[in-house]
Amino acid sequence: MKRRNLLKSLGLGASLGALGVLDRRGLHAAEATAAAAKGSARLKITKVRAIAMRPGGSNLIVVKVETSEPGLYGLGCATYTQRPSPVLAAVHDFLDPFSHGRDADNIEDLWQNAYTSSYWRNGPVLNNALSGLDMALWDIKGKRAGMPVHQLLGGKCRFAVDCYSHAGGRDLKDVVDSVRSKVQQGFRHIRIQMGSYGSEHLSTRADFRDAGFGLPQDKLMDSLPYLKATVKMFDHVRTEFGDDLELLHDIHERIEPRDAIRLLKELERFRPFFIEDPVAPEANDYFRQIRAATTVPIAMGELFNSPHEWVPLIKERLIDFIRVHLSQTGGFSVARKIATLAEFFNVRSAWHGPGDTSPVGHAANLHLDLVIPNFGIQEVVPFNEATQEIFPGCPTVKNGYAYVNEAPGWGVDFNETAAKKYPIDNAGRSAYWEPVRRRDGSAVRP
Numbered sequence: 001m002k003r004r005n006l007l008k009s010l011g012l013g014a015s016l017g018a019l020g021v022l023d024r025r026g027l028h029a030a031e032a033t034a035a036a037a038k039g040s041a042r043l044k045i046t047k048v049r050a051i052a053m054r055p056g057g058s059n060l061i062v063v064k065v066e067t068s069e070p071g072l073y074g075l076g077c078a079t080y081t082q083r084p085s086p087v088l089a090a091v092h093d094f095l096d097p098f099s100h101g102r103d104a105d106n107i108e109d110l111w112q113n114a115y116t117s118s119y120w121r122n123g124p125v126l127n128n129a130l131s132g133l134d135m136a137l138w139d140i141k142g143k144r145a146g147m148p149v150h151q152l153l154g155g156k157c158r159f160a161v162d163c164y165s166h167a168g169g170r171d172l173k174d175v176v177d178s179v180r181s182k183v184q185q186g187f188r189h190i191r192i193q194m195g196s197y198g199s200e201h202l203s204t205r206a207d208f209r210d211a212g213f214g215l216p217q218d219k220l221m222d223s224l225p226y227l228k229a230t231v232k233m234f235d236h237v238r239t240e241f242g243d244d245l246e247l248l249h250d251i252h253e254r255i256e257p258r259d260a261i262r263l264l265k266e267l268e269r270f271r272p273f274f275i276e277d278p279v280a281p282e283a284n285d286y287f288r289q290i291r292a293a294t295t296v297p298i299a300m301g302e303l304f305n306s307p308h309e310w311v312p313l314i315k316e317r318l319i320d321f322i323r324v325h326l327s328q329t330g331g332f333s334v335a336r337k338i339a340t341l342a343e344f345f346n347v348r349s350a351w352h353g354p355g356d357t358s359p360v361g362h363a364a365n366l367h368l369d370l371v372i373p374n375f376g377i378q379e380v381v382p383f384n385e386a387t388q389e390i391f392p393g394c395p396t397v398k399n400g401y402a403y404v405n406e407a408p409g410w411g412v413d414f415n416e417t418a419a420k421k422y423p424i425d426n427a428g429r430s431a432y433w434e435p436v437r438r439r440d441g442s443a444v445r446p
């Protein structure tokens with residue numbers, strides 16, 4: 001009876017007959033289209049909320065978008081671990097009121113209008129907030145369609161997502177032990193680092209401290225100890241594990257571009273899978289010289305927020321892997337455009353997937369990885385028990401491959417009660433990169 005009344009109210013007689021599968025409201029496709037046109041079936045956004053938590057070593061932020069259909073909500077990642085509170089404010093003070101009453105189905109329309117609603121744009125805080133909204137709308141779209149997001153984009157190009165894991169240690173023995181444990185877990189791609197980025201522990205003369213320059217907790221990193229140790233580390237790992245293991249390394253913008261070029265040339269003989277962030281984004285124009293100087297595959301992008309950064313490197317084929325942090329670009333809708341652009345220039349994906357990405361963000365990485373032909377490799381980190389408790393259905397990794405939960409949307413849910421047990425450390429040092437200094441006290445990019 002209900003359906004008949006609805007049909008009548010839509011001016012649709014019984015002429016529709018049996019038109020195929022009924023949707024969740026018992027409507028045929030044509031009826032659903034007509035209903036949507038009449039607006040009566042339009043799904044509206046009723047609330048956009050950001051929730052911050054710290055279940056492990058990083059502050060995480062998730063956005064929950066609630067809708068006019070009771071119980072239908074979506075989740076997005078808005079994690080900017082160093083500055084969580086401005087992202088929370090951007091969501092609560094602006095994106096929430098902006099989105100009320102808007103069609104949850106119209107993702108691109110919402111994204112385009114929210115992106116310019118701040119007028120000034122392409123920054124980390126607003127992009128992360130926007131990502132939370134955007135990803136949540138894709139989650140809702142999948143739930144409405146009864147499909148995982150990768151199916152909305154045309155389905156899989158691969159059965160699972162090949163991943164890399166982090167190995168490292170303070171000396172060659174620790175590094176070898178760490179690589180061995182990753183090989184035993186089935187990883188075929190392994191990032192190797194001697195200590196922290198820039199191998200800070202190998203630098204010795206903090207002359208700036210003796211001079212009372214900076215603060216005692218400011219860190220020391222000189223380039224030469226790092227440059228020498230990195231070449232030795234590759235040589236040693238290759239000797240221990242042979243030529244087939246895929247080795248990656250993150251320079252993390254810690255050295256001068258000229259030193260980076262010299263290091264890349266020295267690493268050529270060890271056949272790296274890729275070397276990441278050889279220079280800071282502010283030195284993007286160096287990539288032409290890097291390209292001319294070495295055949296080492298280059299990955300870049302985790303620090304990018306703007307199309308002005310990724311478009312030039314992709315269209316000139318100056319990098320081999322685009323490594324943006326999805327929520328830093330403004331969300332899934334942006335990342336899938338970056339992936340498509342990169343496909344036409346033979347640039348492959350290597351989305352940023354660190355500990356400071358929520359399982360919702362990791363799921364978004366993986367759904368995109370599954371559908372793009374120019375997939376490269378995916379960074380993953382293990383989720384601790386607290387994170388798994390907060391995010392039921394979070395992605396899993398087995399034998400070096402990552403899998404999404406094949407439920408509609410991202411396949412990840414959110415236990416807000418559990419999240420409350422792990423408040424963020426907003427003011428503490430955990431949200432900061434302590435200043436890093438050369439011997440003379442001059443600042444090093446972190």
Ligand code: GCO
Nearest residue numbers: 081250252302353354355356
């Ligand atoms: C990586 C990154 C991270 C970043 C971190 C910053 O390649 O995974 O460099 O380790 O340093 O995400 O918050």
Ligand code: MG
Nearest residue numbers: 250276277302
């Ligand atoms: Mg990195």
